[in-house]
Amino acid sequence: MxxxxxxxxxxxxxxxxxxxxxLITATLLVVMVVDFYVKEKRNLVWVxxxxxxxxxxxxxxxxxxxxxxxxxAARRPLEYWGNMIIADGFTFFMNAVLLGIAALVILxxxxxxxxxxxxxxxxxxxxxxxxxLGMMFMVSSRDLLTIYIGLELSSISSYILAGILRKDAKSxxxxxxxxxxxxxxxxxxxxxxxxxxxxxxxxRLPEIAASxxxxxxxxxxAGSALTPLLVTGMVFLIAGFAFKVAAVxxxxxxxxxxxxxxxxxxxxxxxxxxxxAMAAILRVxxxxxxxxxxxxxxxxxWAVVAAVSMTLGNLVALQQTNIKRMMAYSSIAQAGYxxxxxxxxxxxxxxxxxxxxxxxxxxAVTNLGIxxxxxxxxxEGGWVAVDDFKGLANRNPMYAWxxxxxxxxxxxxxxxxxxxxxxxxxxxAAEAGYVWLAVLMAINSxxxxxxxxxxxxxxxxxxxxxxxxxxxxPIGVTVVLSLVGVVLFTIFxxxxxxxxxxxxxxxx
Numbered sequence: 066m067x068x069x070x071x072x073x074x075x076x077x078x079x080x081x082x083x084x085x086x087x088l089i090t091a092t093l094l095v096v097m098v099v100d101f102y103v104k105e106k107r108n109l110v111w112v113x114x115x116x117x118x119x120x121x122x123x124x125x126x127x128x129x130x131x132x133x134x135x136x137x138a139a140r141r142p143l144e145y146w147g148n149m150i151i152a153d154g155f156t157f158f159m160n161a162v163l164l165g166i167a168a169l170v171i172l173x174x175x176x177x178x179x180x181x182x183x184x185x186x187x188x189x190x191x192x193x194x195x196x197x198l199g200m201m202f203m204v205s206s207r208d209l210l211t212i213y214i215g216l217e218l219s220s221i222s223s224y225i226l227a228g229i230l231r232k233d234a235k236s237x238x239x240x241x242x243x244x245x246x247x248x249x250x251x252x253x254x255x256x257x258x259x260x261x262x263x264x265x266x267x268x269r270l271p272e273i274a275a276s277x278x279x280x281x282x283x284x285x286x287a288g289s290a291l292t293p294l295l296v297t298g299m300v301f302l303i304a305g306f307a308f309k310v311a312a313v314x315x316x317x318x319x320x321x322x323x324x325x326x327x328x329x330x331x332x333x334x335x336x337x338x339x340x341x342a343m344a345a346i347l348r349v350x351x352x353x354x355x356x357x358x359x360x361x362x363x364x365x366x367w368a369v370v371a372a373v374s375m376t377l378g379n380l381v382a383l384q385q386t387n388i389k390r391m392m393a394y395s396s397i398a399q400a401g402y403x404x405x406x407x408x409x410x411x412x413x414x415x416x417x418x419x420x421x422x423x424x425x426x427x428x429a430v431t432n433l434g435i436x437x438x439x440x441x442x443x444x445e446g447g448w449v450a451v452d453d454f455k456g457l458a459n460r461n462p463m464y465a466w467x468x469x470x471x472x473x474x475x476x477x478x479x480x481x482x483x484x485x486x487x488x489x490x491x492x493x494a495a496e497a498g499y500v501w502l503a504v505l506m507a508i509n510s511x512x513x514x515x516x517x518x519x520x521x522x523x524x525x526x527x528x529x530x531x532x533x534x535x536x537x538x539p540i541g542v543t544v545v546l547s548l549v550g551v552v553l554f555t556i557f558x559x560x561x562x563x564x565x566x567x568x569x570x571x572x573x
Contacts, residue, residue, distance in 0.1 A: 078132045079145040082152040085120040085127060085160050086201055092116025093194040100187040107179065113190040114171045117197070121164040128157040148269065149202075149211045154568035158422060159204035159344045166337045166429050167197040173437040173543040174329030177444045181327065185229055192229070193333065195222040200341035207352060209258050209268040212345050216254075216309070219338055220247050226333070227326045239325025246318045247308070254305025260298030261354075264291050270353035277356040292359075299354060299363050303370065306349075309342035310400045311393075313374040323393035328443040331389060332436030335396050336429040343403055343425055347418055351410050364411030367404050368502050375401025376505065379512040388439060388449050391516055392432075395475070398509060399428055402490060405502055409493035416493040418569035423562060424486035427554055431474045431483060434547025438464045441540045448531060454520055455529030464534070465524045467544050472517040474551055477510045482554040489562075 080087070096113055103109060127133065133152045136143045142153035150156070170193060178189050195218060202215030224247060228240020262268055265276040265284060277295075279285040308315035323331045350363055378398030385391035403424055410417025441464070442448040458465040474483035487510065494503040523529075554561055 078130060078143070078152075081127050081130045082133065082143070082145045082150050084123045085164065086150070086198065086205070088116060088120035088123055089164075089194055089198045089201065092120070093191060093198065096187060096194070097191055100191075106186045107175075109187055110171065110175050110178075110190060113194065114168060117164055117168045117171060117194075121161060121168060124157050124161045124164065127152070128154075144207070148206075148208060150205050151207050154564075155344070155347075155418075155422075156205045158564060158568040159341070160201050162422075162426050162429060163197060163200050163204070163337060163341060166333070166340065166433065167193060169430075169433045169437075169543055169546065170329060170333045170337070172539050172546075173332065173433070173440050175539045176537050177327065177329050177440050180444055182229065184231065189226070189229060192222045192226050195219075196226065196333070196337065200337060203341045204344040204348070207270040207348065209261065209270070209273075209349070209353075212348065213255065213258060216342070216345065217251060219341065220251060220309075223247075223334065223338060226330045227322050229330065230327050233325075235325035236327065237325075239322045242318055242325075243322045250305050250308035250315060253301050253308075257298045257301025257303075257305055260294055260301065264294045264298060270348065273353040274356055277354070277359065295354075295359060296362055299350075299359070300366070302349065303363065303366055306342055306346050307370060310339050310346075310404070311397050312370050312400045312404060313377050313397065316374065316378075316397045316400075319397060320390045320393040323396070324387060324389045328389070328436065328440040328449075331392070332433055332440065335392065335436065336432050339396070339400060340425045340429060343407065343421060346407055347410060347421060350407070351414060351418065355411060355414070360411040364408045364497070367411075368408035368499055371401045371404035371408055372502060372505050373401070374398065374404065375509040376512075379509050379516075382516045383512070385516065386451050388451055388454070388520070391451070391520075392435070392439075395513070395516070396432075398513065399432075399475070401509070402487065402506060403428070405494050405499070405506055406490045408499060408502065409490075409497035412497040413493055415566065415569050416489075416496055419562070419565040420486070420489035420493040422565040422568055423489055426561065426565075427474070427482040427486040427551075430547050430550035430554065431471050434467060434471045434544055434551065435475075437540050437543040437547060438468055441534055441537055444537075445534055446531065451520055452523060453529075453531060455523045455527045456531070457524040457529070460529070460531060460533045463541075464544065467548055468524065469521055470548065470551060472521060476513050476517055480555060482551055482558065485555065485558050 092113060096109055099109060133143060137153060142151055144151045171190060178186060182189050199215045199219030203212055206212050224240055224244040227243045228237050230236035265273045267273055276284045284291060304315060311319040354363060375398045378394045378401060382391050382394035385394060403421055406417050406421035474481035477484045477487040491503045
């Protein structure tokens with residue numbers, strides 16, 4: 066044997082590809098076991114956070130493995146564990162984003178959970194890890210069954226999280242509503258998957274695409290006779306995924322669940338499962354169903370869903386006086402913006418996918434910063450009405466200025482990362498021929514100024530009678546990290562733009 070051998074060459078590539086998943090699973094098991102024997106639970110939070118950060122670091126190690134890198138360079142990404150996991154740029158990018166979201170949620174929730182969830186202290190973090198693991202499987206596979214299993218692991222754990230404030234009636238209601246409506250949506254999604262399987266005879270996305278291109282003799286012989294079955298399957302899939310991202314008309318669960326859930330849980334719901342579901346939509350529709358003439362059909366449906374979601378979400382948000390319900394409708398509108406990129410990805414694959422990835426990353430870091438402040442206010446006095454923000458500029462100037470920057474980014478005012486994200490979505494839509502959708506997105510951005518400005522106005526121009534906020538180290542760190550993320554992604558956007566473009570290149 067000649068030459069130096071790196072550590073990664075000594076390890077089976079199968080384990081390298083799933084290293085982030087294994088570390089999250091190991092962290093979950095360790096925390097569950099140690100939880101039985103430790104009376105002082107507080108330190109286990111840092112064990113949980115350490116496991117997530119280690120998994121986040123392992124994404125880089127997995128992505129730079131020579132075997133995996135050479136396969137990606139040859140545009141033939143490898144699949145491992147019975148084709149359950151694919152090692153491509155899309156997987157690594159989304160896993161990094163999802164693990165970053167989990168880390169920030171764990172950090173911002175540590176004081177809140179210690180104060181309000183004494184009876185389910187570690188259960189909260191164990192369920193967050195389970196949701197994260199499910200989301201990672203959703204974005205890491207090219208098989209319908211694995212994607213569905215990951216989605217269900219994420220969804221069932223999310224139902225428990227929504228109702229984790231066991232003595233709070235609103236939390237119980239949120240958990241029950243989320244479970245009932247989510248179960249129906251899962252059934253709808255599963256029915257759509259079964260129709261696609263019935264039409265193509267496979268659950269593997271590359272093979273579904275090959276079948277639709279005529280590679281399967283049975284499908285080729287059936288010809289246009291399969292179109293009604295495929296279109297019906299796509300409609301059911303769109304309905305099921307629309308629920309997961311809280312898009313109209315499957316959005317009705319979001320305001321009640323956002324309001325009733327514990328605020329850190331709402332923070333997690335607003336970016337984690339939504340981002341994973343967006344990635345799964347791209348996997349299924351671009352990677353499996355992105356074949357003409359079917360592409361034109363599903364892109365048009367997603368374009369209509371995007372238009373209605375952003376418009377309805379913004380208009381109803383204008384009328385909200387509860388900040389959590391306002392952010393719920395804002396989240397519906399943001400889902401509409403992201404779906405603009407999904408619709409565009411059917412006709413302009415690379416531009417559409419990379420615009421979605423960049424916006425999901427930008428939205429996650431911005432929205433978590435907002436919810437970190439909301440979590441602090443909620444845990445100090447249950448202040449969740451817009452009027453509770455009166456005089457926040459005096460009570461905590463850092464929070465007030467941070468919120469101002471986050472709102473500016475969500476609106477899409479230059480030169481913030483939110484503005485860059487919307488420009489990329491705008492370009493992708495225009496190049497795909499959806500100019501009307503891009504114009505509607507710009508109009509909706511203007512409408513959103515109305516409800517964000519209302520909060521900014523009471524923070525800076527009105528005096529409040531609420532006391533100053535007590536210091537909270539973890540939440541303060543979360544706000545600072547979100548601020549750094551927004552500034553970093555704004556000033557040094559080019560490396561992330563290139564990363565998203567490379568991640569999108571191999572999806573199809």
